[in-house]
Amino acid sequence: MSNSFDVIVIGAGIFGLATAAELAARRRRVAVIDRFGSGHPATSSTGRSRGIRIAYDHPFYVELALDAIHRWRALEKAGGRQILHLTGQVDFGLDTKLAAIASAVREAGGVIDELDAAGLRRKLPHLLTAPGDIGLFHAQAGTVLSDTGMAALKAKVLGDGVKLFEPERVIAIEPGNLTQVVTEKRRLEAGTVVVAAGPWTGALLATLDIHMPLAPSIAQVTFIAAQELVDRPGIGEWGGEGEGLGGVYGHPVPGIGYKLAFSTGQEGWVPDVDQWQPDYEEQARLFAWLDRRMPDFPRQVQLVQRHPWTMTPDGDFIVDRVGPVVLACGCSGHAFKFGPALGPLVADVVDGKPAHPLLRRDRPSLVGKKAAAGDAISR
Ligand SMILES: Cc1cc2nc3c(=O)[nH]c(=O)nc-3n(C[C@H](O)[C@H](O)[C@H](O)COP(=O)(O)OP(=O)(O)OC[C@H]3O[C@@H](n4cnc5c(N)ncnc54)[C@H](O)[C@@H]3O)c2cc1C
Known part of the structure; x- marks a missing residue:
């Protein structure tokens, strides 16, 4: 099997699976690597259910939630199992x-x-x-019946030819013309690496000298x-x-x-x-x-x-690029509902489009600010 991909996604939580699904739909060769295994109890995207609402105080999230409902419905239809209640x-x-x-x-x-x-x-x-x-x-x-939603997204990703390595931990990212991703078991390479490692993202990015207020x-x-x-x-x-x-x-x-x-x-x-x-x-x-x-x-x-x-300090996600590395993180306690709709957000940045202003890594509400674990969900 080739160890070379167009994109490697680190993390098979909701951000990583949605990203892989969209990139596969765009005909990219994609690998996903997950330390614990998708939906493991140690991760954010675990458990039976999540709330879904379009009640947001910013139209960006309202539109994203409306889009998510359509996309969750399509996954329900494809898999024949209820995801939304x-x-x-x-x-x-x-x-x-x-x-x-x-x-x-x-x-x-x-x-x-x-x-x-x-x-x-x-x-x-x-x-x-x-x-x-x-x-x-x-x-x-x-x-959202989140465990069913995760299973449906994982089935779609695997059906579309994405290579999933789990449980397998990424221990190093070495940026270059082709960025190397080193795991406990192998070395893979890709033009772009998406870091969607949930709570572990800050530590992984710090090894690249990228510091985010997470x-x-x-x-x-x-x-x-x-x-x-x-x-x-x-x-x-x-x-x-x-x-x-x-x-x-x-x-x-x-x-x-x-x-x-x-x-x-x-x-x-x-x-x-x-x-x-x-x-x-x-x-x-x-x-x-x-x-x-x-x-x-x-x-x-x-x-x-x-x-x-x-x-994050302002309750918005971070979806942006630093060289060959794309960040998909800072869920701020409210990302799951958007499920498959998160994929196009990240895939657009992988494809070279500018990050959405609300999600940029250098937006004014992040620069020089610290996030606090005890903050409430603010969006
Ligand atoms: C208690 C609780 C209630 C919530 N309620 C809601 C709700 O009602 N509605 C809503 O919309 N959202 C809700 N959320 C938020 C939602 O669950 C998260 O925003 C979402 O799951 C974040 O997903 P993620 O992909 O960013 O992270 P994760 O799901 O944590 O995925 C990251 C993945 O990266 C992997 N990883 C980490 N390090 C490495 C490494 N070195 N190598 C390889 N893989 C690695 C992990 O194994 C993990 O699977 C809730 C969250 C919690 C915790």
């Missing part, structure tokens, strides 16, 4: 954030409705409201066993723990019930831990939130999991 989403919390979301969704051609306190209660009967409370509802939201963080999710909730909308609370800080988000999970989590991760991610123990203090905080906001919500916990994500 769209029941809508209710957003509530900071008025300024809600106004920005409504405006961006409409600017991008999406549909979103304003709710008063009575409307909020109709959509979310568990939520305690006060007179004057407002919220938003949109239908193009709910749940902060890996560890985040917890709680699955509540409550089958009666599987047709309920998702929720997104903005600023629930104070101005500028995160709140609670959640979505239904077919076969289980409902998943709830804080949109704030914690310091303390360790690169070599591959199974994280639940943090019971955080679970107690989640139940205290339920006592305050949704006291009648069921509490039978089926599963608590912790996984890493990677914050």
Whole structure:
């Protein structure tokens, strides 16, 4: 087998698989290398479900989410398995954030409705409201069955002739006319190397003297066993723990019930831990939130999991080029939903197009800034 490719992608998480799928569709010879194996519990793109919404405060993400829904649907059709479970989403919390979301969704051609306190209660009967409370509802939201989505994307990549090496760790990248990628087992080469290594990206890039403000963080999710909730909308609370800080988000999970989590991760991610123990203090905080906001919500916990994500200082991803190396990283806790739609973003940069201004590595909101693992998802 040849060890030479047009593009080598490091990382088979959602960013890496989506990139490989798009490059293969563009007839490139592609190899993907993953240290743990795609979707492993140590990685970001693991687990049963992720929330999907078009409710974003920037039209770029609204359009990307609309595109993602079409692409997820195409993958469902190709593989014959359900990936999306769209029941809508209710957003509530900071008025300024809600106004920005409504405006961006409409600017991008999406549909979103304003709710008063009575409307909020109709959509979310568990939520305690006060007179004057407002919220938003949109239908193009709910749940991505992420493990099924990852499997569908992986099947597409393999079917399109991409070579996948996993589990296999990249230990060095040696840029040159043809960049060498050295793993524990072999040496491969390619004209372009995409680094989509999730929380491990910062360390890999540092070996090339590329320094990005990335902060890996560890985040917890709680699955509540409550089958009666599987047709309920998702929720997104903005600023629930104070101005500028995160709140609670959640979505239904077919076969289980409902998943709830804080949109704030914690310091303390360790690169070599591959199974994280639940943090019971955080679970107690989640139940205290339920006592305050949704006291009648069921509490039978089926599963608590912790996984890493990677914050940037401004909450936007980084998709840009440095010589032969393309960066696809800084998921900031909200990339999974975009799934296959991430592929064209990265493949365009591989093909020499300029990075999108929001995703450039030298955008003003990154230069000289530090990311914090304890920041909340801000987009
Ligand atoms: C708890 C939690 C809840 C979330 N909820 C949502 C949500 O509701 N909605 C949403 O849209 N997003 C959500 N996200 C975010 C989403 O899951 C991430 O943004 C996304 O999975 C990031 O994918 P990635 O490909 O960048 O990273 P990863 O999935 O981590 O992929 C990186 C890959 O690189 C590999 N790798 C690392 N180092 C090397 C090396 N040296 N050599 C070879 N391979 C290597 C790893 O094995 C890994 O598979 C959530 C994330 C978490 C953790």
